[in-house]
Amino acid sequence: MARILRFTIAFVLGFAFLVTASSAQAAQAARADGTVARTAVAVRVLRYDAGRAAEFRSAVDQAAQIWNSGVTNVRLVAGSPADFVVLADNGWPRTQPTSLGRGTVWMGRQATAEGHNPLRIAAHEIGHILGLPDRRTGRCTDLMSGASAGVSCTNPYPNAAEKAEVERNFAGFAPVIDFGRIYTESPEAVSP
Structure with missing residues (x-):
């Protein structure tokens, strides 16, 4: 049971990391001149x-x-x-x-x-x-x-x-x- 719980927690944390990283990439898509890189934004x-x-x-x-x-x-x-x-x-x-x-x-x-x-x-x-x-x-x-x-x-x-x-x-x-x-x-x- 402990092994399943560790796997579940690792999966949830990994998924949360991916969501956070993709949000950060979208935010970084904004350029210094105020334009937005069109490919990085959903x-x-x-x-x-x-x-x-x-x-x-x-x-x-x-x-x-x-x-x-x-x-x-x-x-x-x-x-x-x-x-x-x-x-x-x-x-x-x-x-x-x-x-x-x-x-x-x-x-x-x-x-x-x-x-x-x-x-x-x-x-x-x-x-x-x-x-x-x-x-x-x-x-x-x-x-x-x-x-x-x-x-x-x-x-x-x-x-x-x-x-x-x-x-x-x-x-x-x-x-x-x-x-x-x-x-x-x-x-x-x-x-x-």
């Missing part, structure tokens, strides 16, 4: 439920594909149980990330009624779920500038810095977003 799959996104369902699915084509260590797939839920309502678009990759997105009709692009909104709001904060730069090339870029901006693609930040977030670095906070795109939030 892909984290996030499931989303857009079943209650109404007319925004297609935009949400397209936004997920945009993120999937832009980053390598996280993959968004429709399914359940969901890590994040997307809902449609009549307010302004907003997101409440509860932890990295988890939370609730509201696709608000008020913004689209004023001319904002639904695909850009969906990609932006998913950016919050992926750990990105609002950056009200007013530049259309910055996805996380959100509504500050104006209604003429239809760009739904994250820029290189935004993609790299998501890669870092899912490689184990601490995101700069405040979990539990509701990020909203209302004009009051956009005003300086």
